[in-house]
Amino acid sequence: MLQYHEYKSLSFERRPNGVLLIHIERIAADARTHDEFAEVWRTIARDDETRVAVITGRGKVFSAGGDLKEHGSPKESLRSDRVLRSGKVALDIVYNMLDLDKPIISAINGVAVGAGLAVALTADISIIGEEVRITDGHSRIGVASGDHAVMLWPWMCGMAKAKYYLLTADFLTGAEAERIGLVSKAAPAESVLEEALAVADRLGRGPQRALRSTKRSLNHVLRSAAPAFELSVALETIDFYQEDALEGLTAFQEKREPRFPSASGGPLT
Numbered sequence: 001m002l003q004y005h006e007y008k009s010l011s012f013e014r015r016p017n018g019v020l021l022i023h024i025e026r027i028a029a030d031a032r033t034h035d036e037f038a039e040v041w042r043t044i045a046r047d048d049e050t051r052v053a054v055i056t057g058r059g060k061v062f063s064a065g066g067d068l069k070e071h072g073s074p075k076e077s078l079r080s081d082r083v084l085r086s087g088k089v090a091l092d093i094v095y096n097m098l099d100l101d102k103p104i105i106s107a108i109n110g111v112a113v114g115a116g117l118a119v120a121l122t123a124d125i126s127i128i129g130e131e132v133r134i135t136d137g138h139s140r141i142g143v144a145s146g147d148h149a150v151m152l153w154p155w156m157c158g159m160a161k162a163k164y165y166l167l168t169a170d171f172l173t174g175a176e177a178e179r180i181g182l183v184s185k186a187a188p189a190e191s192v193l194e195e196a197l198a199v200a201d202r203l204g205r206g207p208q209r210a211l212r213s214t215k216r217s218l219n220h221v222l223r224s225a226a227p228a229f230e231l232s233v234a235l236e237t238i239d240f241y242q243e244d245a246l247e248g249l250t251a252f253q254e255k256r257e258p259r260f261p262s263a264s265g266g267p268l269t
Helices: 031-045 080-099 114-124 151-157 159-170 174-181 188-204 206-223 226-239 243-254
Strands: 010-015 021-024 051-059 061-064 104-108 111-113 123-128 185-187
Touching: 010 031, 010 188, 010 206, 021 031, 021 188, 031 080, 031 114, 051 061, 051 188, 061 114, 080 114, 080 123, 080 206, 104 114, 104 188, 111 114, 111 206, 114 123, 114 151, 123 174, 123 188, 151 159, 151 226, 174 185, 185 188
Parallel strands: 021 051, 051 104, 061 111, 104 123, 123 185
Antiparallel strands: 010 021
16 A cells, blocks of 8 residues: 555645645546556545545646556557556546545546546535536547446436436536536636635534544445446446447547447447
8 A cells, every 4th residue: 555655646735634635746647647546545544644635636737537648559558458457446446435434525626537537526525617627538539438427427417417428528617517516616716726625624623523424324325326337337348449449549649530430330249
């Protein structure tokens, strides 16, 4: 298990009343960042000084999704060992956040995609900039939505909105995300972190056992959707072995619209 000084993609700052501020230091999340997104909650669980965690990005980005150029070509990104490992980490991020009884607050200061969006929205309280744009985005690269959304979005914003935004992969602004209930609160960009820290300070001065017991109890509601979550991760993994994913990743790197083979009119295999 990692100690705070061993993290490379995250940095930490202690604030009054047991608040730990976490900064995401890497704009595009490589494999190391994904691992740290999963592991940090276990580190915090062992840290008696921390009562509340706040996570935010540096600058104007929360987390811009996976680093699709990390392994060079799309074919290298789709190597089976990497795909299978990615699915395992996707499960660990969400389950480790749910398992941590201490409250987690996300200050979504900029674009959030992929695993970064999973962290942002699995947080117990999410505060987002009104003009920030977010998207699940999986269908844009030809794979099933398999990070967190199938488990959480229907509870948060309702099935109709969840289906619309997960099937279309349309972007939402922070203001729209608040309107439909996908986030806790939208705020002007310049006050997102300030508001998140104010809520964290209030929770840090609150009754710790009661807060943790409430979070633990509420999270059992979310865990009731765990079978759907695990299925979505499994189906995403399968999709990464199909031609659509190769085309989706290639089109993303070439900055063009994808031409998915499965949309050519032939039967699905």
